[in-house]
Amino acid sequence: INTPLPGLESTAANPPARLLQVALPRPLPALFDYDASGLPAVEPGQRVRVPFGRSELWGIAWGWRDGSDLDPSRIRPLVGCDDSQPPLPGNWRALVEFVADYYQQPIGEVAAMAAPPAISATRAERAHRRFRATAAGHAAAPSLPARDVGRKLIAALDAAGELNEAELRALSSRAGPALERLLAEGWVELALPQAPAETAHTLTADQAAALEALQADSGFAASLLHGVTGSGKTEVYLRLIEDQIAAGRQSLLLVPEIALTPQLHARVAARFPRASLHVMHSEMSDGARAMAWAAAQSGEADILLGTRLAVFAPLPRLGCIVLDEEHDPSFRQTEGVRYSARDVAIWRARHENVPIVLGSATPSLESLRHAIDGRYRWLRLNARAGEAKLPEVHLVDTRVFRATDGFSQPMVRAIESRLARGEQTLLFINRRGYAPVLSCPACGWAAGCTQCTANLVLHAADRRLRCHHCGAEGPVPHACPKCGNQDIQGYGRGTQRLEETLASRFPQARLLRIDRDSVRGREHWQEQLDRIRRGEVDLVVGTQLLAKGHDFPGITLVGVIGADASLHAADFRAQERLFAQLMQVGGRAGRGDSAGEVLIQTAQPEHPLFAALKAHDFDGFARSQLEERALLGLPPHGFQLMLSADAPELQPALDFLEAARRAAQALQVEGVQVYDVVPMRMVRRANRERAQLVVESRSRPQLRALLRPWIANLYRLRLARGLRWHVDVDPVEV
Numbered sequence: 216i217n218t219p220l221p222g223l224e225s226t227a228a229n230p231p232a233r234l235l236q237v238a239l240p241r242p243l244p245a246l247f248d249y250d251a252s253g254l255p256a257v258e259p260g261q262r263v264r265v266p267f268g269r270s271e272l273w274g275i276a277w278g279w280r281d282g283s284d285l286d287p288s289r290i291r292p293l294v295g296c297d298d299s300q301p302p303l304p305g306n307w308r309a310l311v312e313f314v315a316d317y318y319q320q321p322i323g324e325v326a327a328m329a330a331p332p333a334i335s336a337t338r339a340e341r342a343h344r345r346f347r348a349t350a351a352g353h354a355a356a357p358s359l360p361a362r363d364v365g366r367k368l369i370a371a372l373d374a375a376g377e378l379n380e381a382e383l384r385a386l387s388s389r390a391g392p393a394l395e396r397l398l399a400e401g402w403v404e405l406a407l408p409q410a411p412a413e414t415a416h417t418l419t420a421d422q423a424a425a426l427e428a429l430q431a432d433s434g435f436a437a438s439l440l441h442g443v444t445g446s447g448k449t450e451v452y453l454r455l456i457e458d459q460i461a462a463g464r465q466s467l468l469l470v471p472e473i474a475l476t477p478q479l480h481a482r483v484a485a486r487f488p489r490a491s492l493h494v495m496h497s498e499m500s501d502g503a504r505a506m507a508w509a510a511a512q513s514g515e516a517d518i519l520l521g522t523r524l525a526v527f528a529p530l531p532r533l534g535c536i537v538l539d540e541e542h543d544p545s546f547r548q549t550e551g552v553r554y555s556a557r558d559v560a561i562w563r564a565r566h567e568n569v570p571i572v573l574g575s576a577t578p579s580l581e582s583l584r585h586a587i588d589g590r591y592r593w594l595r596l597n598a599r600a601g602e603a604k605l606p607e608v609h610l611v612d613t614r615v616f617r618a619t620d621g622f623s624q625p626m627v628r629a630i631e632s633r634l635a636r637g638e639q640t641l642l643f644i645n646r647r648g649y650a651p652v653l654s655c656p657a658c659g660w661a662a663g664c665t666q667c668t669a670n671l672v673l674h675a676a677d678r679r680l681r682c683h684h685c686g687a688e689g690p691v692p693h694a695c696p697k698c699g700n701q702d703i704q705g706y707g708r709g710t711q712r713l714e715e716t717l718a719s720r721f722p723q724a725r726l727l728r729i730d731r732d733s734v735r736g737r738e739h740w741q742e743q744l745d746r747i748r749r750g751e752v753d754l755v756v757g758t759q760l761l762a763k764g765h766d767f768p769g770i771t772l773v774g775v776i777g778a779d780a781s782l783h784a785a786d787f788r789a790q791e792r793l794f795a796q797l798m799q800v801g802g803r804a805g806r807g808d809s810a811g812e813v814l815i816q817t818a819q820p821e822h823p824l825f826a827a828l829k830a831h832d833f834d835g836f837a838r839s840q841l842e843e844r845a846l847l848g849l850p851p852h853g854f855q856l857m858l859s860a861d862a863p864e865l866q867p868a869l870d871f872l873e874a875a876r877r878a879a880q881a882l883q884v885e886g887v888q889v890y891d892v893v894p895m896r897m898v899r900r901a902n903r904e905r906a907q908l909v910v911e912s913r914s915r916p917q918l919r920a921l922l923r924p925w926i927a928n929l930y931r932l933r934l935a936r937g938l939r940w941h942v943d944v945d946p947v948e949v
């Protein structure tokens with residue numbers, strides 16, 4: 216790989232005096248050696264430009280070396296380095312090394328993913344300035360062209376009250392010049408810190424006890440803050456952050472999906488109006504992310520609020536890490552570099568010797584087991600804060616009360632009574648689109664994706680068929696392409712169909728549908744949440760998007776449709792997820808003054824999952840799941856690796872995995888079970904055929920004893936054309 220270009224060979228027989236290891240974004244488990252003698256100022260942590268084969272690449276300088284295994288004549292000199300950004304600190308490199316080793320991902324790819332966007336952040340020092348729209352701005356906005364960026368910024372400022380420069384830049388790539396213009400016109404002004412809009416509550420006894428325990432921490436300690444939705448976990452986080460700010464330390468607050476939880480952002484901003492709060496998530500522009508990164512790394516930011524990638528942001532004054540909704544699968548990255556931000560955050564807290572708090576109403580069984588075994592401090596908030604009570608959960612047996620168009624009689628009556636009282640109802644169904652299958656009753660044809668082993672989903676509003684796996688789409692045929700029958704139909708139910716049924720049954724009700732198709736952009740999302748909260752809608756149909764940490768005081772009924780599908784899913788985590796989802800979505804009900812009700816339609820009311828849900832018995836449910844997992848040696852009572860391969864055809868993927876299986880067996884590590892190579896359940900995705908191989912052990916050290924030498928061997932296997940493989944340590948879906 217390090218082949219020198221003609222004329223550039225070093226003539227020295229000895230290696231160069233300054234031998235630098237560089238992390239390059241290549242799928243290889245190694246650092247690369249370069250000669251840095253020509254660039255005396257270069258330091259580890261800096262971005263450097265290197266020759267690579269016949270081209271050049273940017274990489275990150277990792278560290279100095281005494282000697283290289285390479286022939287000195289093959290060590291090529293650096294081309295240049297980028298000193299517009301400060302070098303990434305040693306802690307950051309240690310974190311990347313941990314991820315590369317623990318998850319066995321190529322170090323250069325981990326580094327490239329975990330590094331800030333490569334753009335200058337000279338504006339960073341101004342990023343914390345906050346802006347608001349002036350009266351003149353309000354007056355002028357409607358007369359601006361609809362697509363004018365300035366108009367968009369004013370609208371966003373109206374919705375949020377104030378925003379900082381990074382947040383404005385996240386709205387448009389042309390926000391910078393537009394902001395200058397708005398300031399010059401006097402339509403926008405700097406917002407000076409205001410008195411806190413949110414004041415601290417008097418803590419409940421549970422909150423006070425949890426906080427006291429957490430405040431006693433100095434140095435690393437992991438705590439699980441386990442409290443039902445609405446029990447006041449966020450209040451505890453805010454108190455901790457307050458301590459950190461007072462002590463001059465930085466806080467890292469990690470959430471699964473920030474764009475969907477603007478309330479938390481607003482709450483943190485309102486509580487700490489004088490603090491420097493920065494936000495980081497993957498939907499921001501590179502510029503905005505670079506600014507947040509710079510504020511974090513320089514120590515300017517007091518609070519960094521972000522999604523999983525923020526776990527890598529350097530924080531020189533880091534005082535504590537809070538990770539909310541720790542059970543949420545979004546913390547796990549399943550494409551590209553495979554890692555769990557939750558587990559990386561734990562490692563980071565230990566490495567930087569700071570406390571970490573994981574919060575959830577429905578902890579993952581992994582974290583729960585750590586709590587049971589005493590590795591995590593287990594803090595409970597047992598009751599809802601304030602006046603709100605937990606909702607009552609009722610089941611509707613659909614074998615007795617048949618559903619027509621998705622709704623049983625008891626469900627219809629419950630909705631009617633809410634409408635009569637002027638209360639809101641949320642209908643939860645975890646499937647977007649109109650119908651999951653379009654098929655022909657005459658010949659059995661079903662519309663399938665040509666690129667995936669999956670049915671196309673019927674979207675009625677724009678009459679399209681869409682694949683939810685690869686994004687392929689097409690028109691709805693007028694007749695069955697196989698037999699010509701014109702009477703083809705959508706089967707099953709998605710959010711759009713429920714919406715249609717509700718509209719015809721309750722024509723007087725104001726309806727709103729919320730799913731990934733209805734939510735375009737963050738502003739629009741915020742607007743929809745506000746409409747619910749202001750009581751401008753009576754019935755909300757939504758997917759799990761709605762279950763994530765929102766507070767809708769007017770919703771007194773949550774109806775659950777189509778939950779049974781998850782009871783029979785092949786994934787051993789399906790029940791854990793369903794329980795968490797239903798408990799979370801149920802938590803949306805009755806946060807206001809009126810008690811809430813959750814109504815679940817099911818053909819299996821005797822299923823123990825529902826009994827536990829009715830009793831709000833997370834512990835009982837979790838205990839029975841843990842027992843089952845222990846019996847079967849499944850996580851968290853066992854540990855797994857998954858090796859997957861994909862190629863244009865299935866056979867090469869199977870062959871590669873078969874060779875990998877033999878390589879694993881040849882290592883003869885005890886206590887490790889290597890399963891058979893199998894095609895994945897959804898074998899074709901986006902035109903690639905996929906297969907997998909699972910390796911399991913009840914002992915993590917034994918699994919790790921296999922992992923390193925095994926993966927090293929895999930890099931030596933010859934690969935068929937177009938074949939890709941990935942290893943997934945602690946996979947969340949097998």
Ligand code: ADP
Pocket residue numbers: 416417418419422442443444445446447448449450451600601
């Ligand atoms: P969680 O994060 O556990 O869902 P929150 O912290 O969001 O809970 O609290 C739920 C609601 O209760 C919020 O409206 C919050 O303002 C309120 N709240 C929190 N703690 C208290 C308290 N000690 N007394 C009264 N209200 C509280």
Ligand code: ZN
Pocket residue numbers: 655656657658659660695696697698699700
């Ligand atoms: Zn047909």
Ligand code: ZN
Pocket residue numbers: 664665666667669682683684685686687901
């Ligand atoms: Zn597809």
